[in-house]
Amino acid sequence: MTDTIGADLAALFEAAAAAKSLAYAPYSNFPVGAAVRDEHGRLHAGCNVENAAYPVGTCAEAGAIAAMIAAGGRAITTILITGNGPILVTPCGACRQRIREFAEPETPIHIAGPEGIRRSFTLEALLPESFGPDNLKLRYSHSDA
Template identity: 50%
Template sequence: MSDDLFAAARAAMAFAHVPYSKFPVGAAIRAEDGRIYAGANIENLSFPQGWCAEPTAIGQMIMGGARKIVEIAVIAEKLPLCPPCGGCRQKIAEFATPQTRIYLCDDTGVKKTMTMPELLPFAFETEILG
């Protein structure tokens, strides 16, 4: 992973809207087009209605015209490693390949690298639904 992906995830975290949990998270995706798409978590008082940093970044990627995640970095201010939640794992899997790299970061950089099958074993396979 290059430093630009980590820097984008860390910068995105500063935009988190977390008035209730005080738990900012940032994510950055490098898509198949080489561009970086970033997002932060955005809370809502009706807690299930907020969304995580990863789907925010995925939405940016889709709106930018890309469709595949090559690599994704996730960082949280209050945890040394913040893996995506279960729902986000499936959302990432929808746009990832088995070779997609997931980087779990702290404020200094990457602390753990995973592949999609390591992050979400036995994921629903979207190819079989089409």
């Protein structure tokens, strides 16, 4: 696979696939894995974890982001999500906003299936005109009021 998608994406794919294989999805039977690369070049993976008190479960993207934060990372430079089935497994709305907290609009988001990368997007394409941390840090001059 490294010849067709490059070593960087292959490493992300392998980390996400390994996490997906460990997912706890007894209710939906829909395991998902995610892997992010942080600003230091480190990989962090997560899987979905369901709960009988539906919808208290955790998405794979949230798990990968939490692992990144716990390891000291603060910026997502790329993310890959993998799931099964013929339809693209893109991040849910809440996860798009979670990704936005730590990623720039041009950050690549790769969507994969068991066979490899199916499609790539930017965060801006999946969450256009989003509200994020920069909105809360803007300082307006008196001429902008």
